[in-house]
Amino acid sequence: YxxxxxxxxxxxxxxxxxxxxxxxxxxxxxxxxxxxxxxxEEEIPVINNTPLNIQLPSGIRLSDISSEDNYHKKQISIFIKGDHRAFFEQNPIANTYENVSNIKVSYSSSKGTELLINTKVIQGFQYTIVDGKLQVTIDRPNAIYDKIIILDAGHGGRDPGAMKGTTKEKEINFKVLNEYAKEYFTNSGIKVYYTRVDDTLIALADRAAFAKQVDADFFISLHCNSATTSAARGTSVYYSSINKSKTSSGLTSSILANTLVNNLSKSLGTKNLGIIDKGFVVVRDNSVPAVLIELAFLTNPDDLSLLTSSTSQKKAAKTIYDTVASLFEAYPTNR
Known part of the structure; x- marks a missing residue:
């Protein structure tokens, strides 16, 4: 007017x-x-670190929702079956978290509608449906998860690790942890962070520092051994006495190492070489109990046969999972 x-x-x-x-x-x-x-004047959402309460399209159930934790990119993806872009344009998502940079909505025919939550630091999350709204809680990992470990597949990228013919240590490490062990840990109640999620070389110091970023309870690195003689064989686990950290229930690096070497050598039928105190960066400079497994020797014919067998790789993965689960029972986090 x-x-x-x-x-x-x-x-x-x-x-x-x-x-x-x-x-x-x-x-x-x-x-x-x-x-x-x-x-x-644009309405600025109030950031008060209360759960996201996201309005959902009618008829959406919890079974229609899935998620991915892309922590290496500091991203949380929540997928809702169907194309609901128009709905979220009409019902924009208000950000209530200081550590959330933004929330983006997109769609793909394979995954449905994606709510991509970009965070400033690695965050844990959980979600449920309350009164027809998707309630997403985001916080430090140890405020969300009761049990947290790091699995570190040794080497990667331009560093193949030990080799025997065309067999590369980095590929065995990755397959045992990131493929076979992942099957056991998924939906187990144990949150696993992997230092590498593909064939990438990560600095040793960064691997060790990762534990503090994700509030890990302990750290397990996997390697395969080699020697100048084919007679050397067996399983060993390294720890560092310089790393004196322990969990709230008293789990130390040496206890973790001793339990793993006994269980792995027994399940795989390898020679038990015991635990060895040595200052490898990933165990020495860690902020939590940390060990480095040398599963077996690539340079020994019998050990090599075991290391390249998918059956034995799966058995090693299952033993690592069973050991971790039993240690959490014996040394609870009390969170």
């Missing part, structure tokens, strides 16, 4: 109604021309 009014032959004034009460304005003069600019 605009109205021109006069109070005398030499005085006039305009009455201009603002589009809405919360609109602000500025007047700019350029010679005899005046420009009036209106601006709608």
């Amino acid at each position: 605009v109205s021109l009014n006069s109070t005398s032959p030499n005085n006039s004034f305009l009455i201009i109604e603002k589009p809405s009460p919360d609109v602000t304005y500025e007047i700019h003069q350029d010679g005899s021309t005046y420009t009036l600019n209106f601006e709608q």
